[in-house]
Amino acid sequence: MTTHAPDAQAAGRRIDALLEEVDQTPFGPHERALLDQALALAVEGEDEVREYRARMRLTASANMTGDTDTVLSSFAWCVGMHDRDPERFPTSGPEIGGDLLWHYKWMSGALSLNPVFPAEQIHAVLDDMAQRYDRAGVGRSGVVMARFGAAAANGWADEAEAAYAELQVTPDDEYSHCDACVRSETADWLAAVGREDEALRLYDEMVAEGYACGEEPERALSQALVPMLRAGRFDDARAAHLRSYRDARGNAGNLGIVARHLAFCAVTGNEARGLSMLERHLPWFGHDGLNALEHFEALASAALLLDAVTAAGHGDAPVRGSDGPELAPFVGEHEGRWTAAELAPRAWDAAARVAGAFDARNGNAHFAGRLAGFRALADERYDVPVETDAPTPAPVAVPDPDPVDARGWGVRARERAIVGDVVGALAAVDRGLASADDRTRAALLGTQLGILVGADRHDDARLVLADRIASLRASGQAYQADLEERLGLVLFGTAVPDDAARLEAEAQAAQEAGEPAAAADASLTLAVLLGRSAEDGGDAAVLGPQVVAAARRAAVVAPRGAERVDELWEGATFVLALSLAQTTPAEPDAPGRPGVEAPSGPEQALAALDELVASLHAAPGSNRARLADAHRLRARLRAGAGDFDRAVADASATLELDLALGARERATDAAMLGAAILGDLGRPHEAVARLRLAVRQAELAESPRVVGARYALGRQLADVGASVEAVEVLQTVLEQEEADGARPAARAETLEALGHASRDADEPGAAASAWSRAVDLFEEDGAGVGAARVRLANGTLHFQAGYARDAVELLEPAVVQAREAEQLGLLVDVLHLLGRARCADGDPAGLRDLDEVLDLARRHDASWLVADVTDSRARSLVVLDRLDEAVAAALAASDLYAAAGDTRSGGGSLLFAGRALLEATREDEAAAVYRSAADQFAAAGEADGEAVTRLELADVLDRLGRGAEAAVERAAAERAAGPVVP
Known part of the structure; x- marks a missing residue:
């Protein structure tokens, strides 16, 4: 193909722009799509230099996202081009987008992932790498680490020991693995050879020092799970599980990490959670066809988990997604879904086949030993519930014996019709008709007519109607027969x-x-x-x-x-x-009786x-289905009337009946109804348990309501303080909403909740990121109130972290949005914080914002708010170096709080004023204010506040040379604090 020069130049500029965008985009599907586009343009234009730059980036991208085939093919192409013309295709450079020598560090590991690559090829790559490093005059740290990693992965114990010893004396250089990777790989090997205490020290060091890399620390934390359990560090293991899985679950290249979490769930009594995780990640088996190592780990861990599920009495549970195409190459074809009990032995067998292939390639029994280790884990048991609430009541299959007569089959048919099971309902009718007398036959045919009409099978219904009328006449019900002859199918739903x-x-x-x-x-x-x-x-x-x-x-x-x-x-x-x-x-x-409503x-x-x-x-x-509906409606009415105790009893009865009927959609609704009522009753942990059940029932029903149930669960988890788990659940909701193309405002609400959960989980960066995305989505949907609400949350986060200017930038648009929506409460909250943030940033215009809030509060007789904003004004005046005004405002705030019935906050205003005066070395005035604050705390019964204030007052009195008074205050502080409990 001949390309005209202007076209080639335009294509080149487009490739350059794409590669620049790639460099600014995180690894993932979007980044890969940009790379593929740039590569296609370079290949089409026969632009080898730009193709080289694209493939260098592609190698790194594929390595980070788990695409071993592309890693190997892209790297080999780049090596070939470099060897052909080193000047045109250098190992590194400003525009190259990578370093060929650095990429060598990944190759022995990539070849180790699949037994199709012989051991000789792995060693040859390592030797080639060493020679190239020597020729380039760079350090040997990267080479030694690569040898160690390959030997450890393949069970070449002597080589691993030798490389580990060499690694200890090899100085770091520009090609050394990062601190996170070195510690992680070393810890993995130490744990594998039985030195778990040493491994845990390295894992702990990674967390304590904050070491991180592409898949670290989530990879290391997953490897640390079993050693932590064996060391009795259950809380640490649970925290590591939650953090690691949360960080790994979004990248299909992390199948091996997820596998270790399946094993964790199997040995800690979290079989239901593990089964849900397995079902969620089954499609990942088809992600990286060459990564047989991860397939081995996933198959063995899945087998271990499924055995645990079976041992817990749920071997007949269907494994959702097991009928997909990803699993069949490993466990064989199967009609429909596998049950847990059926799939477990197939997974063990598949893992054994992969292990055998690895050991044949490696010339040892390393993988056979690893497989035996997985099997031995079944004998280890640790009580580490991941759920932070009362255990979820597991739905138990209630025996549902067949009816004994035709009437019973009629009831069964009506039950199945109410729950939406048309096939089951018609089958029940057929069973009843086989032994029915004329009257019962007529009743059964009437039920059948209603079912057929409901299913829009009117032609079939007309045929049955004639039979029904004949049965009515035969059973002496002539009037009803005549009626149905006149009305046709009208009585049955038309x-x-x-x-x-x-x-x-x-x-x-x-x-x-x-x-x-x-x-x-x-x-x-x-x-x-x-x-x-x-x-x-x-x-x-x-x-x-x-x-x-x-x-x-x-x-x-x-x-x-x-x-x-x-x-x-x-x-x-x-x-x-x-x-x-x-x-x-x-x-x-x-009507009521006279005088009675x-x-x-x-x-x-x-x-x-x-x-x-x-x-x-x-x-x-x-009819149990009718009874369930009656309990359901009564629960809603009782809850609406505030009779929550009896309402939750009705909701529980509904749930029990729906579960007995196998009506999973209805059970989902019943569980969510019960959760809402339990929340109103102030029993949030029980509400969480109901919502877990709702999620599982919705999953089993493959219902779209699973998203709403998970969202409710995530919100409720956050409310009970289980913030880390809430983050995981809400991330799942967000992923599903994005996959379903949910409207922007729905995704924004999920991100809003995710931000709050992330903040409470001590992840402020994640919270700020979630809230920023939520603002964009709310505004895309024209939901200004939602955007303002989230800006307020994000502004509060930044203000409390000391980033006042960032808070101002977030809050200024929120004021506009709150005004436009005429949301007075929201406007007050935003203006209040904006005023404080502006003052904290040195801008006295913030006082005008606070004055506006004061005016609004006075106009609406909000006495406590007047006090609170006056207190904020005092604190802002201090920041603006206007101390006398600040003290006057704090004293006024104290009086206003007291008038509003909040003596404690009034004491806080005085304490703030005393500290401000002390900071300005105005000790005499400070002492007087401190004394007033202590008295106010005492009057409010706030012993802690009184004790702290009197101790600080004593220090002030010491500075004034009034030691005797200071001693009196310290004694009073001790009395206020009360006896020390050992």
Whole structure:
């Protein structure tokens, strides 16, 4: 292909721009896409120099993201070009984007990852590397470390010992591995040869000194997990697990790191967590086809985990994602998902095959020994729960024996229909029809008709209707047969608004004819039709009372059996309760007694539900799905009325029933409902447990609600102080939202919560980053309030860290957004902080912001806020070197706090004023203010504040030469502090 010079120049500029962008982009999919684009342009234009620069960067990128094939091929191409023309293709340089000699350090490791590369090739690369380093006149540290790493990885014990000894006496140079990598690889080897105490010292040093690199310290922390457990350092192991997994889980090149976390979960009683992790990362098995070492570790760890799951009694649990194409090359084909018990031995066998190939290549039994080590871990057990709350109640499969008669199969069919299992419902109908008498047959066919119409199988339903009418006549139900001949499928779900008048007329006629079942049937159908019309945009104010009236008539006239709950009464009563729950005024036909307020709609709904629940519980063989729905609605109504204790009991009953029915979507809803009520009850740890169950049920149902359940779990974890785990959960939510293309505001809310959790987990940098992204997404969605709220959080973080100017830059746009949204509370909070931040940055304009807040507070009679802003004004005046004004403001703030009933904060204002005076060497004034502060703390019962203030006052009195008074204050401080408890 011939390229015209101008086109070549344009292409060259484009490649240069792409490579410049690559250099500013973190390793990952976007960076790789930029590289691929630059490389394609260079190849197309036959621009070998720029292709060299692109491939040098590509080698590093592939190494960091786990693409061994590209690492090897890209490196080999670059070496060939350098050997052909060293001047055009130098080993390094300002534009090269890497260092060929540095890349050599990765090659023996890359070849070690797969037994397809013979041992001789690994040694040849190491020898070539040494020769090139010698010719270049650079140090040998990189070569020695590469020899050590390859020997340790492949079990060449003598070579590893020799290289380790040489490493101890080899000075560092420009090609030395970084401190993090040296310690990590050395610690791994020490642990592997049984020197776990020495390994732990290196791991601890990495954490204490903050050593980090591309995949460190997460890699080292994963290697440290088992040694920490064996050393009894359970809290450290748990913290290492959470931190390492959180940092590794987003890069598919970290399969080996994740594998070690699976093993950790297997031996610490966290099998459910481990199974979820395995399911999440199964697609990673297909990420790097050449990395057989990570495949070995992942297969062995997965096998260990799955055995633990089986031992815990859940061997029949399906492993989600195990039917994907990534796993089949290792464990073979399988129809559908593997269960834990089925997959475990296949994973062990696959790991053994990989180990055998490695040992054949390496000429030893190193990997056989590693595999034996994995198997031996099954005998180790450490009680290290990762969850920081009450254990999640594990859903237990409740035996659900087959019904014994046709009526029982009818109930089963209605249950399955309510939970959305059309296939199961129709199958239950078929089972019942096989032994039904004419009356029961008619009832079963009626259930079948409702199911078919609900599934839009109207043609099938018409055929069944004829059979149903014949069965009605055969069982003596001629009136109902005639009714269904007139209405067709209307009674089974095809009713439209034009049918309302017909249904009303049929209901009245049936009631007059003494046919209560037919009257109830027509009335219930009418109620459902009117309710659907209201939901579809009809006039709810008009339709609501009509729904209630029709449903009440159906419930009143429906037959009531002494030994069983009639299907019509059950349905009518539930529809009545549902419609009453949506109304607030009392119904006209249910007036209160004179002087007594009539019951509201929700109160009447609760009465109907109480009767329905009691009847369903009392009658054997009742519809559990209907009972669950009744408990669910009653839980919501009771919670709305503030009756939280009984509401949570209803939510628990709903959950138990939904789990027994195997209705995972409904169980998810029930668990989330229970969690919300438990949160209102002030029982947050139990709420967390319910939300964990909700997440698992949603996962098993493959429901889109899993994102919402996880989000709620992450928020609740943060609320109970489990911030590190909250970060992990919320990161998972964010990843799923990004994959699903969730709207910007939804992702922003997740990032907002993630920022708060990160801040509480002592990761301020991560918090600031999350909040910055959240602002962009809120603003992209036009959600100014959300953006202002997050700017406030980020501004607070920066202000508290001492970055006042950064806080000002964050808060100024938030003021505009809060004003535009007319959010007074938010505006007050933003202005308050902005004023303090401006003053802290030396800008007296901040006082105007504080004065505006004061004005707003006074206008709205917010007395405590007036005191608080006055206190902020005092502190800001000190920063601005206006001490006298500051002291006056602090004294005023103290009085204002006291007037607002907050004596403690008033004491704090005085203490601040005393310290400011002392800083200005105005000891006499300071002593007087300190004494007032101590008295105020004493009056508020704040013993700690009083003790601290009196001790500081004593020091002031000593400086004034008033030793006797100082002694008195110290004695008073001791009395305030109370006895020291050993």
